[in-house]
Amino acid sequence: MLITEDLLHYVWKFRLFNRMGLRTTDGEEIEVFSAGMAHTDGGPDFQNARIRIGETTWAGNVELHVSSADWNRHGHQTDGAYGSVILHVVYKDDQPVIMPDGRKVPTLELYNRIPDELYQRYHYLIFSNQAFIPCEATLKTVDDITMRNWLTRVLVERLEKKSTAVIEALAVNRGDWEETFYRLLAANFGFKVNALPFEMMAKSLPQIILAKHKNYPLQIEALIFGQAGFLEDDFVDEYPRKLKEEYNFLRKKHKLTPVEKHLWKFLRMRPQNFPTIRLAQFAALVINSNHLFSKILEVKDVAQLRDLFANAKVHPYWDTHFRFDVESKSSPKNMGASAVDILLLNTVAVTLFTYGKHLQKQYYISRALALLEYLPGEKNNITDDFVTFGVKSTTAFDSQALLELKNSYCNYKKCLQCAVGNKVLKLS
Template sequence: MLFTEDFLYHVWKFRLYNRNLLQTTTGETIEVINPGMQNTNAGPDFQQARIKIGDTLWAGNVEIHVAASDWQKHNHQIDKAYDNVVLHVVYRDDAPVKTTEGNLLPTLELEHRIPAELYSRYHNLVYGDQKIIPCESAIHSVDELTMRTWLTRVLVERLEKKSAYVAQTLKQNTGDWEETFYQHLAASFGFKINSLPFEMLAKSLPQVILAKHKNSALQIEALIFGQAGFLEEDFTDTYPNQLKKEYQFLRKKYGFEPVDKYLFKFLRLRPLNFPTIRLAQFAALISKSNHLFSKVLEISDVKLLRGLFTDIEVNPYWETHYRFDAESKPSSKEMGLSSINNLLLNSLALFLFSYGRLLQQDKYVDRSLNLLEQLPAEDNSIISSFVELGVKTKTAFESQALLELKNNYCNYKKCLQCSVGNKILKLV
């Protein structure tokens, strides 16, 4: 049989072995009162187990191996941390094992106690030739409660990992939530392909500087396009020349050095997603908004949150341009609903969660999850694959959780650490 110790951990934890007439390899009766709690750190595999062997009730640890001889291979016989092991659980007993004091350990062999169907399901999950996810042939049969509970957990895992980056940036900004939010929001305006140069732009252009020029939309635009490196060349049109003139003065005043323009990518992007258009929209938002994160904390209605990003009027120049000095057919450059939802998902929901976690205010965590419940699911290849497999995905709450599930569980075939995998493995 082909499996790892993780499979035996799963079998032991959920008691998925034949428990009739349990005996040690020396013939003593065994009663498993409590298998213990799995230990993910150094030391024995399960702690605080309660095992009755013969007439004696033992409280201690359980160590699990595929073969009993692994005890010696792992040098447990010279490690006092394993002296309080009360039961050695193995798939195959191929050698007697002893503690550092020379005491023989009671051993339970599982070779003939694991149901063939359980092993077959496990082998199909972990070693099968699936195209999308390990449980693709069975995930549709998992009950809604199990799926919902597990997706909630992996969603929180996803938000907690992202919050760690927020906390790191917040520390760099000496605890300034507004500045940290501004920088992250800028990265979100760049979407995935241009998030880094947008973030670099924001970090090179502190919000406090922009605040000094709130009364001049042209100066806000000049600072943003200038720091993004888009005003370093000669232009034909009046508008970019005005921006360049303003930026040259402001750059000298503040001692700025722009980001390299060539970090911004245009290739394979729809014109509406060109970084020049996103920069124009970002500049319009900055001109319109004050203390944006404070407003996010105050507003709980998703429609009002969307309102923070609607009716943002970019400079009229962009109605007939996607780039400087390159006229195009007239078209609206206001942010679309999908772009706004993207900002709410990747910036607002994350910062509400991070703020709630770091300040230990659960109401903001709840608002974050509620916001994701009210946003539509993302449309990408991973989510489409889950939909094809029969997984209902209507909200961003579900799609974000499924992305985490796919990228950090399914891709690594961590089925034994997944409640969905556990449900499928359980015999009916």
């Protein structure tokens, strides 16, 4: 058998070994009352185990290795953290473990105690070459409750990872949630291609400056386009000429330095996604909802939250333009439903979750999850493949959880740390 330490952890945690006639390698009788709590940081693998060895019941830590010799190979003999180990659990005992004080650590050998069927299931998951995920052949045997509970867990893990960037940004902005949300929103407005210049523009134009001009839409548009570097040219059309005139005054007033225009990318993009259109939409949203994050915290209905973005009206000039001074066929330029949903997914849901977690307010965490359940699921190769194997993906809650499951668990074959993998091992 090819035994891994992960498998030993799994077998010990769930006590899936033959427990009849357990004895240490020195012949003392063993009874396991509690396997302890798995410990992933430095130190012994399981803490607070409760085990009877001989006539004495011990409470302490348990260390696991494939072979006893790993104790010394890993340097535990000189590490004081392992002085409280009450039992050494190994697959194969090939070397006694002696502590510096001369005490021999009691050892339990699991050789020939792990069921062959369990090992075969594990070997199939970890070492077979499946095209998509390790458990694809047996995934349909997993019940809906197990799948749903686990997807909820991994979705929260995904949001917690994303919240790290929000907290870092919050620290940079000295605890200002409005400014933090404004900058994160701007970066996501640029999507992947123009995320960096959008973020740079927002950093160069603090939200507090825009708030001072909340009653003057033209000035807000001038500030945004000007700071983006698009008002340096000489224009023919009246609208950009007015923007430039306003911006030249405001630039001096607020001592602003614009972003370099060349940073923005137009190449191989649909005109509807040109940075000029995205900037116009961003300006419309700022005009429509000053102190946007405060409004998001107040709006309880998810449909109203979506309307907050969808109802932001872009300046009429852009109905017939994709660039300044270049007229085009008339077409609406307000944000489409898919663009709104992407912003709600990547910015609003993540920030709401982080806000609730940071302030320990479950209400906002629940609102973030409810928003993801409301939004339609993303379509990509990963979600499509999961659907093929019987896992639904109808909402953003589903698709985001499936992405995390695939990228953080399946790709690394962490089947023993996955509730779905655990279920497959028991059902197969």
